[in-house]
Amino acid sequence: MVALLRITANSATLPNVGVDGLEVVYTSVTTVDNDLYSVAGYGDESVIPQLEAKGCTVAVLMSSADLDAYHARVAGELAPASDPGTGA
Secondary structure, eight states: OOEEEEEEEETTTGGGOOOTTEEEEEEEEEEEETTEEEEEEEEOGGGHHHHHHTTOEEEEEEOHHHHHHHHHHHHHHHSOOOOTTTTO
16 A cells, blocks of 8 residues: 655655655655755555654655545546537
């Protein structure tokens, strides 16, 4: 199961946040405060203890169930509407 995570770390830790089962979106890095940065990542929530052991703070932005529901909603909104004249 994949969740959307926000990982916060200092400049020494940030380059080393990669762990098995986590896809870090380095293009999402933002400055939180002096020498404190935040980055998004997709991974199983089971990676959180590993990240915390490295000194990171981790917040779950969307659980795997939330992401599944979001993707289903977007797919439904993007699906072509049926043609009332043909029923297709």
